[in-house]
Each structure stands twice: as C-alpha cells, then as structure tokens.
Amino acid sequence: MTRRLGQTPSQTVGPYFAYALTPESYGYRGIATNRLVRPETPGEHIVLEGRVLDGAGQPVEDALVEIWQADARGRYADAPDGGQADFLGFARCGTDGEGRFRFETVKPGPVPGPDGRPMAPHIAVCLTARGLLNHLFTRIYFDDEAEANAADPILQKVPEDRRHTLIARREARGEAVIYRFDIHLQGQAETVFFEV
Amino acid sequence: MRPNIRYAPVDRRSHPPMIHPPYRSTTHRGPTRPLVPIPQTLTELTGPIYGHDAIGELDHDLTRNAAKNGEPIGERILVAGRVLDEHGRPVPHTLIEIWQANAAGRYIHRRDQHHAPIDPNFHGAGRCLTDEDGWYRFITIRPGPYPWQNHANAWRPPHIHFSLFGPAFVTRLITQMYFPGDPLLDHDPIFQAVPAFARERLIARFDLDLTQPEFATGYRFDIILRGPAETPMEDGR
Incomplete structure (x- = not known):
C-alpha cells in the first residue's frame, strides 16, 4: 500500500472568472459557450433556463453553471x-444580474446506468460561484419522463420529498421548447447536491 | 474516459467546509443539507476533452497574449508544475485555465471597482494542456493583493485561480495558488477555510531550477486530482 498524495483543496471560483471562463464579451476566445447545437444537430432542440438563488431567495449574480450531457x-x-457523438456535450454559462442562466442544447438520450439498464435522460451539472468554497454536482431530469424517472437508479437514491428539486419543467413558448430548472443553494427547496 | 475506472472519493477532510462564517457569503450560499451519495455512472466517468485545437499559440503566456503596445508592468514569473493523481501518476493532456489580477491588484472584470490601474497590456487569463508527463507551464506577472468587502480592511493575498477538468467529470477542480511567505495568508478567510494540515498544498514554492536567468523567477505548483479508487495495475506487472 503506497502512501497517497493529498488532494489539492478546492477554493472558490470568486467573482472575477468571466474574462477567463466565459470570455466572449471580453474579446478572448472561450473553450465553451452556452450553445451546444447548430441548426443541423440531430435531436429535439431545447432551451434550458433557470436561476440560481441563495438562502435569502436572492439571485446569485456571479455563478458559473456547467453542463455535461449525452447527445x-x-x-x-x-x-x-463517443467518436460518433453529435457534439462535445459540455457547455458553460455565467449567471446574469437576475441569477439567470440559459443553454441551447438537445434533450439527451438515455445512457446506461450502473446495472447496464438505461438511466432516465438527464444532464449533469457542475455549479460554482463566489461564496461556494467547493463546486457542487447535481443533475437535471425532465418532467415529461415520469416513467423513466420513477425507475432511475440515481433518483432512487434521493429522498422522495426532495426529488422534485432535480426535475426541470417543460414549457412551450412559441416554437421553442423550454425546460425550466432553478437551483436553490439553501432553504426549503434546497436543490439536492451529490457526493459522487 | 478511462474504461473500468472508479474514482476515489473527494477527501472532504482536505477541502474547505461548505459554510465557513468568516467568509461571509458562504453563510447564505453554501448548501446546508448533506450531499446525497450516488454511484459513479457513465455520466460521471466521462468528461469534456480538449485538444491542441482549443489552445492558442500564446494562451500560456499572459505577458504576451493581451499585449497591445508593450509588455505588462510587474514582476515576470514562471508558474509550472505537474498535475498528478493521488497515486502520483501524471494526468496527461488535460486542460488548465487560469486567471488573476494584474501587478496592481486589478482584475479586468467589469465589476472590479478597485481604484488600481488597469494594465493595457495584461488581460490576466490563460490556458494550456498538460503534456504526457502531466507538466504545465505559464509565463505571467506576479499578481498584486487587492481589497474586498468581506470584513474591515480585508485584503486578498496575491493568488492565481486554477480550473482543471482531469480525466472525468468527477475529477473537476477549481482552486487558487498562493505565494510563499505571504503575511496576508494568515488573515484570509478563503485560504484559512482549508483545514490547517492541507493549506500548504495551495502554496507554490520558489524554484531556482525553474527560474530562467535574466528572464523570470520560477514557482512550482503541483496539483493533485482525485485518482482511481484502487491502485491500477501497471502494464506487464
């Protein structure tokens, strides 16, 4: 048994990450934007939007929301x-003054779970902000997948009365398909965050 | 992804707590409920992959990547090190993004109102990929300290922000590198939020071997990411 090296501790992303991590408006090319799709990308195109809110219900205006998903x-x-995947699957959005984020993507297909059976469609989220000393992992599921959600092995690990915090709600707005997903860092509706 | 690997848990003893009251904004932003443990699935074991096409020629050189009419003001430094997993194995070809204040302690960010000068030749953001042995190297300017509103007369110690992905979504790390011998470290609630035994892991060390004669002093900062849960078998063993 060899001695392990100690993990480098996490620190907050701070308030000033935008010109490095979401830098388009600063004239520096970023490695990711909030748009995963081009017009020709296969699948159902969706908009994923929501707000990040603190324990007082105030908008978190300097959060970084990152998503990772299957095509x-x-x-x-x-x-x-993955050589066959339609896109990279990683996107980033900094929240605005109202705590809002927005992604243009596709609804992901099901991917195999721990036992080989498919998990319900979901998008993984990594959230960080000023005031978060550690990044947080959560997942976004979809409210029009009730049957798949009920069988999902990860949702089953979540206390039943908190599962709703992981489920985005579909809204039709004109032509667009919108899924709404708010992230509550604290409070009655505190979003479930994972140790994974 | 690396097939058939599961990652060791986040060593929460080494990381700061979610809520650390001396860092005020944690009190209404840090989650209060226990994290819900879930198994690592394909979703967590995969992660974004960036190659050389994502990196510009000058992205690692912050003294040149935003130069308009000269060189940035300040003390030129080299910051280099290795990205390793907990077993000491290199994490190759992984993206590192950094950002920092300029020599006067000013960020380029629109919300930074500190009345210190902006440097027209310094932007403060960079990125690079580790090589096959996990090495990275940046050329930059030593950042200055700056005031913040956390408490009376609060100053952040000079630091460089680091963002890393590692080989999977679960190996993500966002951290800050500090400089040795800095008296502000004792007064900084963000640095002090890390348990005492692990704080030194965030402090770079001066390295004469990295120091380049007539050019720049060198600082070594190694970064340790979560590694495989079991010691992997070496090929051929």
Whole structure:
C-alpha cells in the first residue's frame, strides 16, 4: 500500500472568472459557450433556463453553471463509442444580474446506468460561484419522463420529498421548447447536491 | 474516459467546509443539507476533452497574449508544475485555465471597482494542456493583493485561480495558488477555510531550477486530482 498524495483543496471560483471562463464579451476566445447545437444537430432542440438563488431567495449574480450531457442518441463524446457523438456535450454559462442562466442544447438520450439498464435522460451539472468554497454536482431530469424517472437508479437514491428539486419543467413558448430548472443553494427547496 | 475506472472519493477532510462564517457569503450560499451519495455512472466517468485545437499559440503566456503596445508592468514569473493523481501518476493532456489580477491588484472584470490601474497590456487569463508527463507551464506577472468587502480592511493575498477538468467529470477542480511567505495568508478567510494540515498544498514554492536567468523567477505548483479508487495495475506487472 503506497502512501497517497493529498488532494489539492478546492477554493472558490470568486467573482472575477468571466474574462477567463466565459470570455466572449471580453474579446478572448472561450473553450465553451452556452450553445451546444447548430441548426443541423440531430435531436429535439431545447432551451434550458433557470436561476440560481441563495438562502435569502436572492439571485446569485456571479455563478458559473456547467453542463455535461449525452447527445440525443445517448452518446457521450468521451465514451468508448463517443467518436460518433453529435457534439462535445459540455457547455458553460455565467449567471446574469437576475441569477439567470440559459443553454441551447438537445434533450439527451438515455445512457446506461450502473446495472447496464438505461438511466432516465438527464444532464449533469457542475455549479460554482463566489461564496461556494467547493463546486457542487447535481443533475437535471425532465418532467415529461415520469416513467423513466420513477425507475432511475440515481433518483432512487434521493429522498422522495426532495426529488422534485432535480426535475426541470417543460414549457412551450412559441416554437421553442423550454425546460425550466432553478437551483436553490439553501432553504426549503434546497436543490439536492451529490457526493459522487 | 478511462474504461473500468472508479474514482476515489473527494477527501472532504482536505477541502474547505461548505459554510465557513468568516467568509461571509458562504453563510447564505453554501448548501446546508448533506450531499446525497450516488454511484459513479457513465455520466460521471466521462468528461469534456480538449485538444491542441482549443489552445492558442500564446494562451500560456499572459505577458504576451493581451499585449497591445508593450509588455505588462510587474514582476515576470514562471508558474509550472505537474498535475498528478493521488497515486502520483501524471494526468496527461488535460486542460488548465487560469486567471488573476494584474501587478496592481486589478482584475479586468467589469465589476472590479478597485481604484488600481488597469494594465493595457495584461488581460490576466490563460490556458494550456498538460503534456504526457502531466507538466504545465505559464509565463505571467506576479499578481498584486487587492481589497474586498468581506470584513474591515480585508485584503486578498496575491493568488492565481486554477480550473482543471482531469480525466472525468468527477475529477473537476477549481482552486487558487498562493505565494510563499505571504503575511496576508494568515488573515484570509478563503485560504484559512482549508483545514490547517492541507493549506500548504495551495502554496507554490520558489524554484531556482525553474527560474530562467535574466528572464523570470520560477514557482512550482503541483496539483493533485482525485485518482482511481484502487491502485491500477501497471502494464506487464
């Protein structure tokens, strides 16, 4: 048994990450934007939007929301079959003064779970902000997948009365399909965050 | 992804708590309920992959990547090190993004109102990929301290922000590198939020071997990411 090296401790992303991590408006090319789709990207195009709110219900105006997801056929770009994936699957959005974020993406297909059976469609989230000393992991599920959600092995690990915090709500607005997902850092509706 | 690997848990003893009252904004932003443990699935074991096409030629050199009419003002430094997992194995070809204040302690960010000068030749953001042995290297300017509103007469110690992905979504790390011998470290609630035994892992060390004669002093900062849960077998063993 060799001695392990100690993990480098986490620190907050702070308030000033925008010109490095979401830098388009600062004239510096970023590695990711909040748009995963082009017009020709296969699958159901959706808009994912919501707000990040603190324990007082105030908007978190300097959060960084990152998403990681499979394409519409359930393929991750980095999986063994990922050479076939339709996109990279990683996007970033900094929240605005109202705590809002917005992604343009596709609804992901199901991917295999721990036992090989498909998990319900979901998007992984990594959240960080000024005032968060550690990044937080959560997942976004979809409210029009009730049957798949009920069988999902990860949702089953979540106390039943808190599962709703992980489920985005579909809204039709004109032509667009919108899924709304608010993230509550604290309070009655505190979002479930994972140790994974 | 690396097939068939599961990652060791986040060592919460080494990381700051979610709520650390001396860092005031944690009190209404840090989650209060226990994290819900879930297994690592394909979703967590995969992660974004960036190659050389994501990196511009000058992205690692903050003294040149925003130069308009000269060189940035300040003390030129080299910051280099290795990204390793907990077993000491290199994390190759992984993206590192950094950002920092300029020599006067001013960020380029629109919300930074500190009345210190902006440097027209310094932007303060950079990125690079580790090489096959996990090495990275940046050329930059030593950042200055700056005041913040956390408490009376609060000053952040000079630091460089680091963002890393590692080989999977679960190996993500966002941290800050500090400089040795800095008296502000004792007064900084963000640094002090880290348990005492692990704080030194955030402090770079001066390295004469990295120091380049007639050019720049060198600082070594190694970064340790979550590694595989079991010691992996070496090929051929």
